Amino acid sequence: MTELLTQGASIADLATAFAASPNPYLLLTPDLRIFDVNQAYLDVTRSNRPDLLGRPLFQAFDSGPGQEAPENVRQVRASLEKARDTRQRDHLALVRYSLPRRLDDCREVFEERIWSATHTPLLNAEGEVVLLLQHTMDITDLFPAAPPDEPTTALDAIVGGSVLRRAQSVQEDNRRLEKERNRLVEMFMQAPGFVAILSGPDHCFQMYNAAYGQLIGHRDIAGKPIREALPELAGQGYYEFLDSVFATGEAYEGRESLAQL
Numbered sequence: 001m002t003e004l005l006t007q008g009a010s011i012a013d014l015a016t017a018f019a020a021s022p023n024p025y026l027l028l029t030p031d032l033r034i035f036d037v038n039q040a041y042l043d044v045t046r047s048n049r050p051d052l053l054g055r056p057l058f059q060a061f062d063s064g065p066g067q068e069a070p071e072n073v074r075q076v077r078a079s080l081e082k083a084r085d086t087r088q089r090d091h092l093a094l095v096r097y098s099l100p101r102r103l104d105d106c107r108e109v110f111e112e113r114i115w116s117a118t119h120t121p122l123l124n125a126e127g128e129v130v131l132l133l134q135h136t137m138d139i140t141d142l143f144p145a146a147p148p149d150e151p152t153t154a155l156d157a158i159v160g161g162s163v164l165r166r167a168q169s170v171q172e173d174n175r176r177l178e179k180e181r182n183r184l185v186e187m188f189m190q191a192p193g194f195v196a197i198l199s200g201p202d203h204c205f206q207m208y209n210a211a212y213g214q215l216i217g218h219r220d221i222a223g224k225p226i227r228e229a230l231p232e233l234a235g236q237g238y239y240e241f242l243d244s245v246f247a248t249g250e251a252y253e254g255r256e257s258l259a260q261l
Contacts, residue, residue, distance in 0.1 A: 023137075028057060028133075031056075032058070032077070032080060033054060033056050037053075046099065046100075066112070076095060076097065080134070083121050087121050089119065113140045114139050119133070190210075191209050196209075206222075215261070227239060
């Protein structure tokens, strides 16, 4: 947005583009209340603007009463919160999310749809998240469902439910692995011992915990090779045993080893 403004576009121009875009867009406040929507979003969700503005997102769209509704909501909320908290765009490749639909007899039912969404944080000059932009697409028609007793061909499997299930599985695996990685990083950073992770033949510092940082006097060593980060270790044997471990893959254990820093 800032780039567009520097190129001569005004706020009014951006607002007009937002409203007229054929892509469905939703703007949310950081506490996930609906700030604005464009007409394409209203059309795809069969909604009315006055019914949405100012409401919490998951009050306006709760994915219905189905058993999978809480999980559907969790996935969307997690993606939005990740975009907000990391200040980085987050993609939700596939998510099932039901929307209400009014039948001819005026009864309201919930219809399950399949969506793909991208959540982008919008930052102010201070780098704070002021709004979240959701770009969502209804991709249900890309995954036609065959009747239970109808035989499926290989092509049906490629463009149908098999791909959808696999994509959902991969997405969930990625999120699970990310949670596990974050847990391991947190445990690493809180470890009471001196711990650092080095990479490559030059032994560049990738990570180190608070105890290690205190040990070396809180120097800025991230990304630096050990010979540059801790030059006073020269002649004390540490560079050499690291070289040996990297070259041979064999562990080295030193007990009561003196190091002068």
